[in-house]
Amino acid sequence: MRRISMYLCTMNSIHLAIIEDDKIVRDSLLAYFILKEDIASVTTFHSMEAFTEDMKEHIAHKPHIILLDIQLPGMTGIDGIPIIKNILPDSEIIMLTTFEDSDKIFSALCAGACSYLSKQSSLSLIYECVITVKNGGSYMSPSIARKITRFFSKENSVSSPLTKRQTDIVHGLVDGLSYKMVAARLDISIDTVRTHIMQIYRTLNINCKGELIRWAIENRV
8 A cells, every 4th residue: 555544542642654665664664653652643655756745635644753764666765855854844754774874874864864773673673763753852773873973083073153062962962862861961951952952053043953963964063
C-alpha cells in the first residue's frame, strides 16, 4: 500500500511518518510504533513522491517527526529534505539509512535533518530517538557521532558569534541531547536552555534545530 495510517487516541501524542521503500523494514517499523501509547498515528510511504502527493491532499495529522530513508525510488531522501521542510517547516526529520559515509551524513544534516540513525539500530533505539527529537533534542548513532567528532577535530573552529555558554548548548544538541539533558550536563535549568536557544536563533537568524546543527557543522563550532 502507498499509504497506511494507524491512530491511537492519546494525549500529547506524536504523529509519525515513515518514508521507506523496503517493505519489510517499513512494515516492521509500523508494527512496532502502532503499539506505543505516545504515538498517535503512523503513516507509511514507499517514496518521496508518494509522501509529497499525500501531504498536498491531506491536511489533518501532519507528522511531527519523519523517519526518512536516503536510497529511495525516484527522488532520494537527501534531495527530498528541502521539499519536506518547505511543506512542513515544523516537522523534524530523522534519517534512517544503511549509508554511514561522511558525505551523505553531512549532506543530510546540512539539508535540514536533525538526527541520523543506522538501520542496524534496534527498534527501541529508534523509538528513543523519536522521543528525544520530540522533546527538543537530536540523536546520532554512535558510529555516526564518531564521524562528526573526527570532522570537528580536523580543523580549528572558526570565530563564532556565540558566547561560551551558548556554544556549550550547541555542542549538546549536536551530540544528540534533549534540552533536559543539556540542562543536566551544564547544571542549569531547562528554562535557561530554552532562553539561550531563542537567543541563538536570533543571533544566527535561523528557526530550527536542523538549521542550527547545519550551522555548527559547516562552521566547526
